Amino acid sequence: MSLMTMIVKMSEGLGKTCAIFFLTLLFSLPLGMIVALLRMSKNRVVSSVTRFFISVLRGTPLMLQLLAVTYGPYYLFGANVARNKLIPVVIAFAINYAAYFAEIYRGGIESIPIGQYEAAEVLGYSKVQTFMRIILPQVVKRIMPSITNEVVTLVKDTSMAFTVSYQEMFTIGKQIANSQTSFMPFVVAGVFYYVFNDVVDYVMGRIEKRLDYYR
């Protein structure tokens, strides 16, 4: 098999790689905020249950979580394994990344000086107005570097979908590598991820720059 054929075959999986990437961000970024708010809840039960879930999601391998979400329903309830593996893959990724984002959000929210809340309160901002208008925009700016880190990791983590045989780019590459006893598909995959992350870096850099107008 020529290098060109490899690249073309693997490119066919890029759409699925992108699907995992974008759908994971779409769901995990807002879900992470909900988790962060639950984690910071004044209700002790709510905050400790949330903390426990975060610790499980961060303390066990994503690969294991992928297997659990994909095949767990079969072993637990005898349910059929989802025909479209994208669904369990995105569920596992979104929940896992939400746990990480939640801790980043929490760090960001807790870093905003109490004086910002007090100034808003005296000026008559409601709790929701204070959060949405005063706190959140400042949090976003502060956490951008950490978010970029996670997004870059996510690009590479999409390759883990091979454990449940979801036909994304890396899974295809691995199959070619096995059938052709060649290392080249892995090199191709490495280049794909590198270029993908270059784009991510550029986009995130632009966003950070746009938030650069204040300190």
Added chain:
Amino acid sequence: MTENTSVSPSILEIRGLQKSFSSLSVLKDISLSVDRGNVMSIIGPSGSGKSTLLRCASFLETADGGDILYDGQYAVHDGVYAPKASLNHFRTRFGLVFQNFNLFPHYSVMKNISEAPVLHGQNKEEVRERAVQLLKKMGLEGKENSYPCQLSGGQQQRVAIARALAMQPEILYFDEPTSALDPELTGEVLKVIRQLADENMTMVIVTHEMAFARAVSEWVIFMDGGVIVEEGEPEQFFGDPSQERTRQFLRNYQQ
């Protein structure tokens, strides 16, 4: 908005106010009242409870006991707070200027000043016009589009004063407004406060600037250990204080 028809000379009245942080009693039975158009200065050593007093009056701290009245209406009665909706209404009567300015760094000067009144349903154009006037008054003409990080501390504090005034409060509180500023920048902030006093703005000022307190106030209160040790008109208070503790405190400032 409902107009208050009852005629009460005092905008703010506090009776028997008490506040503890766990076992530490910070305010012990504080009573005072501020009449319309008057300026009251509160002085005292660190930890005397003077900032806590202002924070209780502006509902940032919850008092344990006593009364807080605005225009003769109870905001706090015997340590019991009025319902949330009416507290929100009381909040529109006062403004607070913080030691650390607490401007919103991601907002332009204009948005810092104008957003709150607009959120309260005031006409956007009128609010913006008022903001421009206030900035002019604060000596910050043309700074509408600057961001707080581009301003000096003294300029930031003047924006904070404009922001508080934009809400058109009946009484303005200052919590050590110049303590976070370089000495050479305090003058410009004190100047605008003095200008407000000349326009008969009702104010309560917690400060360490003795000469300023003497010049600007109708009434001076000296607090120590959570109680009012002495109070009086500035000439009598600074010229001939009756309490030894007051004399001792003022002596430390004259050095």
